[in-house]
Amino acid sequence: xxxxxxxxxxxxxxxxxxxxxxxxxxxxxxxxxxxxxxxxxxxxxxxxxxxxxxxxxxxxxxxxxxxxxxxxxxxxxxxxxxxxxxxxxxxxxxxxxxxxxxxxxxxxxxxxxxxxxxxxxxxxxxxxxxxxxxxxxxxxxxxxxxxxxxxxxxxxxxxxxxxxxxxxxxxxxxxxxxxxxxxxxxxxxxxxxxxxxxxxxxxxxxxxxxxxxxxxxxxxxxxxxxxxxxxxxxxxxxxxxxxxxxxxxxxxxxxxxxxxxxxxxxxxxxxxxxxxxxxxxxxxxxxxxxxxxxxxxxxxxxxxxxxxxxxxxxxxxxxxxxxxxxxxxxxxxxxxxxxxxxxxxxxxxxxxxxxxxxxxxxxx
Numbered sequence: 001x002x003x004x005x006x007x008x009x010x011x012x013x014x015x016x017x018x019x020x021x022x023x024x025x026x027x028x029x030x031x032x033x034x035x036x037x038x039x040x041x042x043x044x045x046x047x048x049x050x051x052x053x054x055x056x057x058x059x060x061x062x063x064x065x066x067x068x069x070x071x072x073x074x075x076x077x078x079x080x081x082x083x084x085x086x087x088x089x090x091x092x093x094x095x096x097x098x099x100x101x102x103x104x105x106x107x108x109x110x111x112x113x114x115x116x117x118x119x120x121x122x123x124x125x126x127x128x129x130x131x132x133x134x135x136x137x138x139x140x141x142x143x144x145x146x147x148x149x150x151x152x153x154x155x156x157x158x159x160x161x162x163x164x165x166x167x168x169x170x171x172x173x174x175x176x177x178x179x180x181x182x183x184x185x186x187x188x189x190x191x192x193x194x195x196x197x198x199x200x201x202x203x204x205x206x207x208x209x210x211x212x213x214x215x216x217x218x219x220x221x222x223x224x225x226x227x228x229x230x231x232x233x234x235x236x237x238x239x240x241x242x243x244x245x246x247x248x249x250x251x252x253x254x255x256x257x258x259x260x261x262x263x264x265x266x267x268x269x270x271x272x273x274x275x276x277x278x279x280x281x282x283x284x285x286x287x288x289x290x291x292x293x294x295x296x297x298x299x300x301x302x303x304x305x306x307x308x309x310x311x312x313x314x315x316x317x318x319x320x321x322x323x324x325x326x327x328x329x330x331x332x333x334x335x336x337x338x339x340x341x342x343x344x345x346x347x348x349x350x351x352x353x354x355x356x357x358x359x360x361x362x363x364x
Contacts, residue, residue, distance in 0.1 A: 023129060023166035024227050025159065025188030028234065032187055032201075036233075039183070039203055046232035047184070049222050051257050053286045060283040068283065068318055076320040081363045082139035083312060086345035091149045098246065098350040102342055104140045104313030106163055106253075106276065112243045112350070115152045115214065119250060119274075120163040121172065127162035127314045129227075134162070137321065140313040142345060145171040153210065156181035157252025158225045158236035159188060162314055166192070180208065180216060184225070184234025203235055213244035219263045221254035223287050240267045246350065249273040249301055253310065255286045256293040260300035268302030272350065278311030278324035288317075291327035295337050305338045305353045312344065312360070322360045329358070 028036055036042050041050075056065065088101055095114050102108045103121070110117040123144045128134040145168060154176050156164055164185070169192060176198065179189060183201040190196055200208055207217045217240040225234045239250040240263070249263070249270045264270075275297055280288040289297060291308070298306040311324040320326075325341055332339040340355040342348045348355060 021129075022191055025164075025166075026191040027230055028184045028187045032184065036184055041204060041235070047225070047235050048232075049224075049257075050220055050259060051222065053222055053224075053255065055224070055284065055287070057283050057285050065283050068281075073315075073318045074320045074323075076322070076364065077318060078315050079137055079321045079363055083137050083363070084343055084359055085139055085142045086343060086347075087142055088345055088347050090147055093347075098243075100272075100307070100342075100348040100350055101346070102307070102309065102344060102348070103143050104136070104344045105311070106157070106309045108274070108309065109148070110248075110350075112241075112246065112248075113212070113214070115210075115212070115243075116149055117153045117155060117241070118148065118151045118172075118176075119155045120157055120252075121148075121154075121168050122162060122165040123168045123171075124165050127165070127316070129161060134314050134316060136313050137315075140344060145175075148172065148175055151176050152178065154179045155239055155241075155250060156185060157221070157238065157250075158182060158223060159185045159227055159234050160225065160253070161227065162316065163253070164188065164227075169194075178210075180239070182218075182225075182235035182237045187234070188227070202237070204237055215242050216240065217242075217267065219249075219267075220257075220259045221252045222257045222259075223253045223255065238263075246271045249275075249303065251275040251297075251309075253287070254289065254297075256289045256297060260297040264301040264303075270301055270303045272305050272307060272353065273298050273301045273303030274307045274309055276310035277308030277328050278319075279314075279316040280319070280324070281317050291324050292331045294328055295331040295335055295339075298332075298337050298339075299335060303337070305340055306332065307340050307342075307348075322363070325360060 098112050100110045106120045125136050179199045183203045186199045186201040202218045204220045209215050219238040221236045221238050223236040225236050238252050241248045247270050275294050277294040308328045342355040343359040
């Protein structure tokens with residue numbers, strides 16, 4: 001009996017210290033939470049979506065989700081082959097070129113009018129608090145922090161593990177000049193000892209002048225947030241990025257909703273829309289779009305070109321690893337929506353958007 005009691009105490013202590021590790025960040029407190037409580041999209045103790053957004057679809061429950069997760073995964077959920085990629089020297093790009101380099105999932109680098117932007121970077125080999133879970137596909141994690149130049153603007157759409165990585169942030173810290181994220185997420189950066197003078201926390205429908213002809217406006221998304229048990233204490237969002245020559249929609253995770261059309265009417269057309277396409281499932285259809293909805297969202301935004309992301313790196317759903325892009329390309333061809341699909345590391349010229357090679361074909 002004494003042994004069992006002691007074991008229980010040790011287990012409880014281990015759990016306490018695990019969940020209090022800095023990588024989990026911290027819930028908003030003090031003046032930050034005072035600001036949050038006054039916001040119109042905050043109520044009942046948490047941030048709210050515009051439309052009613054259940055965690056699970058009608059008919060789904062924890063049992064069915066866990067059963068599907070353990071026994072319903074596609075045999076090609078994780079590719080057996082190595083994901084092809086290109087390795088680009090980001091520190092020696094032509095400063096006159098506007099380019100984008102995708103790192104897989106929702107991480108990518110942009111050089112725009114000589115300014116550097118890094119979005120939701122995850123350079124760890126996993127997208128979870130446990131290093132042996134949600135591991136990157138073989139060949140998909142070819143970039144790391146040492147490959148990055150100085151970053152003028154770091155954009156973080158929300159605080160989930162596959163978008164905000166603790167180890168990546170600590171390593172990037174000396175290279176980051178300014179951080180733009182949703183209100184509440186700054187609490188994580190404060191716990192991680194970032195200089196809070198460089199962190200801007202925005203709610204939906206707020207704007208920020210970045211200087212030199214750049215500005216950013218925040219737009220709604222339909223999702224949720226949280227790195228531990230307590231959810232929705234920081235807002236999830238998308239960005240409308242205006243440069244001296246271009247307008248780019250930088251999407252975050254989102255289910256489909258009418259705000260895509262509203263954003264398109266208010267800010268479109270967009271030279272490029274970067275939208276999630278992957279990690280969807282019928283059981284959680286309200287928080288992640290199906291590929292056909294991604295195409296519809298691009299049409300709603302009045303996007304001249306769509307870049308689908310949130311695929312090809314981490315297995316967070318049950319579908320074939322390449323199903324998102326196959327369905328998206330088919331829907332784009334059917335609707336006439338222009339689409340690009342570069343391989344990981346490929347340099348995408350934003351003044352001549354063209355990436356037609358279906359590089360995923362033949363990869364098992």
